[in-house]
Amino acid sequence: MKMFSDSYEQELLKQHRETYAKMLELVEQQAQKPPFIQQKDVSNYYKGISVGTLLRYERQGLKRSEPVEGGSVWYATSELDRFMLEHQK
Structure with missing residues (x-):
């Protein structure tokens, strides 16, 4: 049946x-995915996101990782994913 x-x-x-x-x-x-990605390489991870867009996202709550002594700006890929998911429309 x-x-x-x-x-x-x-x-x-x-x-x-x-x-x-x-x-x-x-x-x-x-x-x-690497655990961290340099700011300059984010446009390869999320196509077309510029540094200016990332700075705007930081003002909206995206967290950056930066060495204490200065240098390159990094983002945790998990943080990028979290931010993008929370702000999707």
């Missing part, structure tokens, strides 16, 4: 495959 129609089962299978593919893509992205 079947519980669902063939077309519904096919739709469930399609959705399952799409979800699996998306989860695999996210895991692969996570595995390739």
Whole structure:
């Protein structure tokens, strides 16, 4: 005895495959991410984000990591992801 129609089962299978593919893509992205990224390289991580945009994001709460003695500005990739998720529309 079947519980669902063939077309519904096919739709469930399609959705399952799409979800699996998306989860695999996210895991692969996570595995390739460095824990920190230099400010100048963020535009490669999030396409098209300029230093000026990052400074504006900092005023909105994005946290930066900077060596005590000065030097390059860094961001934790987890912090960038958190900020972007909290500010998505």
